[in-house]
Amino acid sequence: MRPTVHDIAAAAGVSLATVDRVLNQRPGVRHVTREKVETAIRELGYVRDVAAANLAKGRTYPLVFILPASDNSFMHGLNAEIRQAVLRSSAERTDIRTIEVPAFDPAALVSVLEELSRDKPCGIALVATDAPDVRAAVDRLVRERFPIVTLVSDLTGSLRHHYAGVDNIAAGRTAARLLGRFLGPRKGEIAVLAGSMLVRDHRERLEGFSAVMAEEFPGLAILPVLEGRDDPEIAHMLVADALARNAGIIGVYSLGAGNRGLIRALKEKAVDRMLTVIAHELTAHTRAALIDNTVDAILNQDAGHEVRSAIRVLKAKADGLAVIEAQERIRLDIFLKDNLP
Amino acid sequence: MRPTVHDIAAAAGVSLATVDRVLNQRPGVRHVTREKVETAIRELGYVRDVAAANLAKGRTYPLVFILPASDNSFMHGLNAEIRQAVLRSSAERTDIRTIEVPAFDPAALVSVLEELSRDKPCGIALVATDAPDVRAAVDRLVRERFPIVTLVSDLTGSLRHHYAGVDNIAAGRTAARLLGRFLGPRKGEIAVLAGSMLVRDHRERLEGFSAVMAEEFPGLAILPVLEGRDDPEIAHMLVADALARNAGIIGVYSLGAGNRGLIRALKEKAVDRMLTVIAHELTAHTRAALIDNTVDAILNQDAGHEVRSAIRVLKAKADGLAVIEAQERIRLDIFLKDNLP
DNA sequence: GATTTTTTGATTTACGTACATCAAAATTGG
DNA sequence: CCAATTTTGATGTACGTAAATCAAAAAATC
Structure with missing residues (x-):
């Protein structure tokens, strides 16, 4: 049985009121008495019953x-x-x-x-x-x-x-390794779609991503970041444009929101290309894209x-x-x- | 303020004792009275305060x-x-x-x-x-x-x-896809190390693994399962032997325990081979192996x-x-x- | 209508804590 | 040593529920 306030009162040889004063740091207790009570609390291993306390309060x-x-x-x-x-x-x-x-x-x-x-x-x-x-x-x-x-x-x-x-640097690093490993020996360019570089989590993801890419996958070059403002329309435009202009893109990392636009662009422009795509946040759209192989992996925070x-x-x-x-x-x-x- | 037993007693026009009888399914309440109380409970949206109840009990x-x-x-x-x-x-x-x-x-x-x-x-x-x-x-x-x-x-x-x-079939499927994607276009054989096929989770992992391998990675052939009884020594022997005898092995999936033996075997026999290895359960050993690149991914249940x-x-x-x-x-x-x- | 049985009400105690009050005791200051 | 002050004790009420008791009322039985 766990000890109660009564037990510490008895053990310390004081009254319940005094124990209460000590427990709830109310004034009017001599130093020595306070110490007696605190000793009893420690020795009996008393822990306040939070449920009962909340009820009373x-x-x-x-x-x-x-x-x-x-x-x-x-x-x-x-x-x-x-x-x-x-x-x-x-x-x-x-x-x-x-x-x-x-x-x-x-x-x-x-x-x-x-x-x-x-x-x-x-x-x-x-x-x-x-x-x-x-x-x-x-x-x-x-x-x-x-x-x-x-x-x-x-x-x-x-x-x-x-x-x-989540640890966003770790997330970026993980994305890089997954992308690098999925691409294997292929060499080419990687498009990165972010919301805004003003947001700390996006900066950190990019930082982690770039670090691992540089260290471990020298055959893959990161293109200048596309800032889609987490907006599907802007994302669509940026990605469609990048894919149209650069035939060397073999991988995409989407580290922000607005994936609806990304996915539409991929379906329009890249069905015939062997693109490996990693995106953040599991939503109805990214889930569907993962299932139909438009996206290869999704990183998510619950x-x-x-x-x-x-x-x-x-x-x-x-x-x-x-x-x-x-x-x-x-x-x-x-x-x-x-x-x- | 959430309603209390007193509120439902008042609302139902009965006494506290009757409410208690209904709440704790004690006998001695007429059907109509019980229904009155239950209606009041529903209408006021009463939910028993579990903390208070536990305290009382x-x-x-x-x-x-x-x-x-x-x-x-x-x-x-x-x-x-x-x-x-x-x-x-x-x-x-x-x-x-x-x-x-x-x-x-x-x-x-x-x-x-x-x-x-x-x-x-x-x-x-x-x-x-x-x-x-x-x-x-x-x-x-x-x-x-x-x-x-x-x-x-x-x-x-x-x-x-x-x-x-965890869903062990999904775990096996995931392992297969990771292994398949990491290996990319390479063709070869995959060694599977299990504890025992008598254990349901191991059977399920293998089932999921085999299914995805067959569906999606026809270039990879699964070798007969090595049953290591979750014992490091046996695992070491089995894996070392398999690696020595079969030069075509390019991937390993360890779906059970005893990874200490697996890792030792890999370090002895496969430093020069480009093996991709996926193992289950994060332990001090598998963690170290992941960091030193002996293992490529670890699937874990917390x-x-x-x-x-x-x-x-x-x-x-x-x-x-x-x-x-x-x-x-x-x-x-x-x-x-x-x-x- | 009287009797038995069932149902209901009223009331109390308890759980462990918080908090307030008032009286009693101990300590301090002069 | 007395008064003022501080510290402590004793006690009660409350929180929301559980569980028990006993009396009272209602219903069912004959």
Whole structure:
């Protein structure tokens, strides 16, 4: 049987009220008495029953999710997962609010973060835009003791407590190796389609991709990056154009969103060419393309896992509890047509 | 504010005691009254506060894990993860007991299962040995209302509530496609190292592997399966022998354990040969081999996820609650040297 | 209509913790 | 040593549910 407050009161030779004062760091306890209680807690191995405590406190976890107002499948999926979490909120005692901010707009994000300290959420998850101001705002909130996790896109060098997302450098490296190995001894050029080089995750994916390409696949040359703004139309135009003008392209790496346009371009211009294609994010479109062999592999991050992980971590931080690190690692999913979920 | 038992009592115009009788299916409630209460529950959207209920009941979840007494890295890892779960058991209100049974011994497993119904655990997780007797024993326990999940190895066609493990056919198919794509246009022979064809997961992996090889890579011929009994020594001997005798081998798929022996054989006999190798289970040995290019890809199932998932599912079933399906899907991890955790 | 049986209500205690109140004790300052 | 202050104890209520008891009311049986 795990020890209760009564047990530590008895063991420390004090009253329940005193134990309570120590446990909830209320004033009015002499130093020596506090130490007696703390010793008893340690020796009996007491851990507060969080369920009972939450019941007594009527505790809920007001959480805020800050997301960019981007109109692409991944963000829609992320939103959907947050809505799912909201449906579970009564059972999980959470109270989740989402705030949309303009994408790629550090100032807007910062002003939302500033306002946040007023309504005192017990945790904040944000898709970070990588800018010094944002970092400063996050660091300030962390110092004010708000639990903060970055979601999908990290804020390196900031004090955020946790990052719920994949390692994008590793993702880029993995894409490069897959592409290089799939192409085997063939030599040629590789087209890279990104959303924007202003976004940290895209930069990191490209960085990892380029590094492995340079180190290990000297026969493959990376063409200048096509920036499709995560927009299917722009992506279509850029890719169709590149394929038309450059007969040496034998591989494509799409590291952002807007894959619908990419896939259309591939079907129009490259049915007869032996192209090897690797794309990010599993959506209805990329899934279909994987199945019909237009795409060879899809790298994916599971938005549902990211959202649930962010919530678990924020709750744990709010309670001052430890998290199971291995459980919260967001993995890079690699899908071939054989292991689709 | 979510409704409480008091609210439904008021709404249904009955007393708290009656609500309690309905909620906990105690006798002594007229049919019409029961329906009034059930209507109120539905209309107010009442959901029992599991935390409060567990507190009141002093509920714990006695769980039993039944594992084969196999001496390989994967089973050691699985055991370690269960021990981790035991450390968390006071916070999670679980009470986990593990039982070891001789491997590949349906009769032993059945007799353990028979005895189990006596000490009334509230959930059972087992690494299933695929045999009709086992299936019958599991089905009987399910009919007696024990929540049961299979772990790592499934029992197809049984009534088990859930399977916490990967899709092994998909794993085999994935291995085949990776190997086939990595080898590109090369033609040659593929050696397959398995533990035993008596184990369902190994059979399924081979089945998936063979299917994709036959459909899509006609230039690659699968050699007769080497059965290494998941033993490093035997694996070493078999692989070394095969490599020595057959110069046409250009790829290896190791779908079981005992990879230590495989890796040694590869380093001794195949440094100069351009072998492409895919193995299962990420261990210290396979990780090192991936990094030094002895192995090209590792397929893995995360034992920690499997154990935690099994526990979550068993608890949910014991409480009659729903599980988050997407969260409980055990994914096939594909590791290249770039995305190692 | 009286009796038995079934159904329902009212009330209490408990789970482990939080939090508030008031009195009692111990400590400190003068 | 007395007063002021701080520290501690004792006690009660609350959170939402479970489970038990006993009395009261309603229904079924004869």
